[in-house]
Amino acid sequence: MNHLSFDSIYNYILLYLTIISCIFALSLIVISFPRHHAYKRYQQARYAIVTGLLLTSALCFCHWFFHLRELSAYYSIAINLGVLYLSLSLFIMAFASIIREENVNSKHVERNIIPSIACIIALWGGGFGDRTVRMVVVAVVGIIFVAETSRLCLVLRKALNRYIRAQGQDQQPSANAFVLWIQRSMYWGIAAGMMGIAVILVDKKVAILLLLVFAVFFCYFFVSILNYAMHFEKDTLTQQPSFLSTLQKKNRQIENDIRQWINEKRYTKSKLTLNDVAHQLHTNRTYLSQYINTELNMPFGNWLSQLRLDEAKRMLDENPSLSISAVALACGFSSTSNFSHLFTDLEGMTPQQWRSSRRNKGQL
Incomplete structure (x- = not known):
């Protein structure tokens, strides 16, 4: 393949990710799920996931439409870091809300969302500086991104362990499937977030492979959410009296x-x-x-x-x-x-x- 072919494949995958993540987000808004007072937290979590998917769709669109990779390496990294940090915070906050069986409140938003917004502002502010300033800003935000991602994953992991202990040995097959979905989604999400940043730093051939993995993650993520909504909630409703x-x-x-x-x-x-x-x-x-x-x-x-x-x-x-x-x-x-x-x-x-x-x- 010549250089032009790789550019075309790269852009087609970006367009595919833009469309598919937007379709998934809109589907979660439109599709009707069981409406029970016990699932208010799930509704909130679903909207957090929708917001994260739409942010990711907007990120892919910007890269596809404006060719950010070729236009500015710094702003490509800055946009990827900021958007993926915010999206990952939303996803993990949604997962933790479902597992803990508690509603998303202002404290959760302040603790998880405000740091990511502060990092986005810092990244865009760093763009007005010279090369040294930009490198320092990216390095600092990158460290914060890794540290906060690790913290969020630890929070989710603890919540997951508590959920498993609470279920005990008598947990239903649907509960086992739910736990497995959360675990896989967590690991896939972290990997996808890291790959989203690496896409800008590696050769375009490698970037294409990373984007393909990213696309597979979105498909798995969406199918898992539908499976949880249609089966796990139904089983839980039947167990509501106990x-x-x-x-x-x-x-x-x-x-x-x-x-x-x-x-x-x-x-x-x-x-x-x-x-x-x-x-x-x-x-x-x-x-x-x-x-x-x-x-x-x-x-x-x-x-x-x-x-x-x-x-x-x-x-x-x-x-x-x-x-x-x-x-x-x-x-x-x-x-x-x-x-x-x-x-x-x-x-x-x-x-x-x-x-x-x-x-x-x-x-x-």
Whole structure:
């Protein structure tokens, strides 16, 4: 083959990747999946995957239409690093959300997406510098890309191990297939991300082979998602009663543990965090936070403050000789001013005024 033939094949593969990834993304939007309240997290994860696929499609289109490889080596690497970093973050965040059985929240987005956007801005800013500046920027972002990818994969791996342990030996064939899909997709995704960067650095003949592997990955990825949506969810729906029974038992256990924790007045310890309480209750912070938000209808911070305020009111009422500052510190508040401010907001009067009103009622 002559040089022109390799260029043509390279461009055809880029066009194919542009079209196929866009079709896959649009299919995930259009295709109807089981709509059950238990799968809200899957819907969110699916949209994260769609966004990642559309970003990849846009990346391939830019390379095909603008011939970025020949136009600018730096911007080719910069665009590939930025887009693939963002797409990989979205994919892993989606996988972790499905495995952990929790919704995607703002903390997940901030922790996983903001670093990738910051790297994209740094890469484009580096383009205005000289050759040395560009090389430094690419090297730094490349190191961050590898480090963050490793961290995300470790997070996913831990979530996967917890899922396998939770399933136990009685897990269904569909669950086994799901685990296998996640594992393969994770490894393929990492490999595809690395290859997407290497495509710019290697000879065009080698780049063609890497792009072909990239194309196979997309096909496997899409078929696996469809398989999960159509079979795994259906099997899980049939198991929903037993799942709810297990969840009810788990809720009852943590309810008893929390009641005992409250009876022991362990909430009066200062500087308590969600992690501290979860550790004391022998559970994880995610489940504890979900339980408090769902069952008690308030965030962890409000719940803890309410417990301390109730204890403070009891002490103010039963121990007239205790000073306001002594009550505040005994109940776990960081300062007297913080206690007074919170007390006034919730009760409509200062702690001293509340104590006086209780004393006046007692005299009547």
